[in-house]
Amino acid sequence: MGLRTRVTEILGVEHPVIQGAMARIADGRLAAAVSEAGGLGIIACGGAPLDWVEEQVHRARSLTSKPLGANVMLMDPHAADVAALLAELRVDVITTGAGSPSDYLGMWKDAGIKVVPVVASCAQARRMERMGVDAVVAEGTESGGHVGELTTMALVPATVEAVSIPVIAAGGIADGRGMAAAFMLGAEGVQMGTRFLTVEECPIHDAYKEKVLAAKDSDTVVTGRGSGHPARCLKNAFARKVRVLEADLAQNGDALEELYLGSLRRGVEGDVENGSLMAGQVAALVRERKTAADVVRSVVAEAEALVALNLQQVADANACRARQGGE
Numbered sequence: 001m002g003l004r005t006r007v008t009e010i011l012g013v014e015h016p017v018i019q020g021a022m023a024r025i026a027d028g029r030l031a032a033a034v035s036e037a038g039g040l041g042i043i044a045c046g047g048a049p050l051d052w053v054e055e056q057v058h059r060a061r062s063l064t065s066k067p068l069g070a071n072v073m074l075m076d077p078h079a080a081d082v083a084a085l086l087a088e089l090r091v092d093v094i095t096t097g098a099g100s101p102s103d104y105l106g107m108w109k110d111a112g113i114k115v116v117p118v119v120a121s122c123a124q125a126r127r128m129e130r131m132g133v134d135a136v137v138a139e140g141t142e143s144g145g146h147v148g149e150l151t152t153m154a155l156v157p158a159t160v161e162a163v164s165i166p167v168i169a170a171g172g173i174a175d176g177r178g179m180a181a182a183f184m185l186g187a188e189g190v191q192m193g194t195r196f197l198t199v200e201e202c203p204i205h206d207a208y209k210e211k212v213l214a215a216k217d218s219d220t221v222v223t224g225r226g227s228g229h230p231a232r233c234l235k236n237a238f239a240r241k242v243r244v245l246e247a248d249l250a251q252n253g254d255a256l257e258e259l260y261l262g263s264l265r266r267g268v269e270g271d272v273e274n275g276s277l278m279a280g281q282v283a284a285l286v287r288e289r290k291t292a293a294d295v296v297r298s299v300v301a302e303a304e305a306l307v308a309l310n311l312q313q314v315a316d317a318n319a320c321r322a323r324q325g326g327e
Contacts, residue, residue: 003015003016003300003307005188007135007168007189011040011116011135012067012092013040013066014039015296015300017038017189017190017191017299018040018137018192019039019040019042019292020170020192021044021045021046021070021071022145022193022197022278023047023048023073024047024048024264025044025202025204026041026044026196027043027059027203028055028056028058028060030196030199030201030203030292032059032060032061032064033292034292035060035068036293038296038300040093041064042070042071043060043069043091044070044071045072045086046076046097050081050085053070053085054089057086057091068093069094070091071094071097072095072097073096073097073099074096074100074101075099080104083103086113087108087111087113088111090112090113091113093113094108094114094115095117096118100131101117101128102131105132114134114135115133115134116133116135116168117133117136118139118170119138119139120147120148120155121150122158122161122162125159125163125167126162126163129163134166135165135167135188135189136165137167137169137170138155138156138167138187139152139191140170140172141171141222142171143193143194144194144232144279144280145193145280146230147232148230152172152173156169156186157185157186168191169187169189172282173191174194174195174282174299175302176300176301176306177302177303177306178190178282179299179302179303180302180306183307192295193280194280194282195286196295197279197286198288199290199294200291202292203268204268208267208270208275212234212277213286213288215234215283215284216284219235220232220233220281221239223239224242226246231276231278232278232280233276233277234279234283236272236273237273238266238273238276239277242256242259242260260276263276
C-alpha cells in the first residue's frame with residue numbers, strides 16, 4: 001500500500017518518517033542511515049561549530065544520495081552563521097526550533113530548501129504557515145529534549161484543523177501503533193527521536209543506550225520549567241539535583257548554570273549519573289538496539305498494516321449499514 005502523503009511528496013522521501021534532531025547526538029552517520037532507509041535524517045546543528053556542521057553534511061552525503069535534513073536551534077547565538085552555511089551547502093530540508101525562522105526563510109527558499117519548523121501550539125503553527133513554510137512538526141510534551149505544555153494527542157488534531165499545510169506528529173511515537181494513531185489524528189508524517197537513540201548508528205555511549213532500554217514509563221522528568229526552558233530527560237542524579245536547585249532560582253542560579261555546563265556532553269560520553277540524558281516518555285517502548293533501517297522498516301510496516309485494517313473496518317461498517325438500509 002505505502003503511506004504516501006504530502007509529506008513524502010514535499011520532502012522527496014519514500015516514507016513519512018523523520019528522525020528528530022538531538023543535540024550532540026544526531027550526526028551525519030545517523031542522519032544518512034535514516035535517509036538511506038527511506039525516511040529523512042536530520043543533522044542537529046544546535047551548539048555545534050560550523051566546521052563540524054559542514055563535516056557532518058559532507059559525511060552524510062558520502063553515505064547516501066537521498067534527501068538530507070539539518071536542524072537550526074534559533075536561540076543559538078550562532079544561528080545566523082549556521083543558517084547561512086546550510087543555505088550554502090544546500091541541504092534538502094531544514095527543521096527549526098526555539099524561535100522564528102523569518103530572518104532566514106527567504107535565503108533558504110532561494111537555495112531550494114524545504115523549511116519545516118517544530119511548533120508547540122496552534123498559534124505558532126498559524127504564524128509559520130503565514131510565513132510560507134512547507135510543513136510543521138507538532139511536537140507534544142511527551143517528547144525528549146525541549147518541550148511545550150500540550151500533549152501530542154491534543155496538539156496534533158488541533159494543529160491539523162488550524163493550518164492547511166501538512167502536519168508531522170512528534171512526541172510519544174516509537175512504533176507503528178504510534179504512527180498509525182498519528183495518521184488517525186490527521187498527521188501526514190511522524191518525527192521520532194528517542195526511538196533512534198539505541199540504533200547501531202547512534203553515536204551515544206552504550207551506557208546511555210542501556211539506560212534508555214531499561215527505562216520504564218515513569219522514568220523521565222522535565223527540568224527547567226521554572227527557568228522557562230523545560231526539557232525532558234531520564235531521571236538520574238543530574239536531573240534530581242537540577243530539580244532541587246531550580247526550586248529557588250534566585251538563590252541557586254549560578255550553581256544551576258554551572259551544573260548545566262557540559263551536561264549534554266557528559267551524558268553522550270557515558271556519564272549516566274552526572275550527564276543530561278535526553279529522552280521522551282516513549283523510552284519505555286524502546287527495547288531493542290536494531291539498525292536505523294530496521295527501525296524505519298518495522299515502524300512503517302506495522303503502521304501500514306494498522307491503517308489498512310482500519311480502512312477495511314470502515315469499508316465493512318459502511319457495507320453493513322448499506323445492507324441494513326436496503327432491508
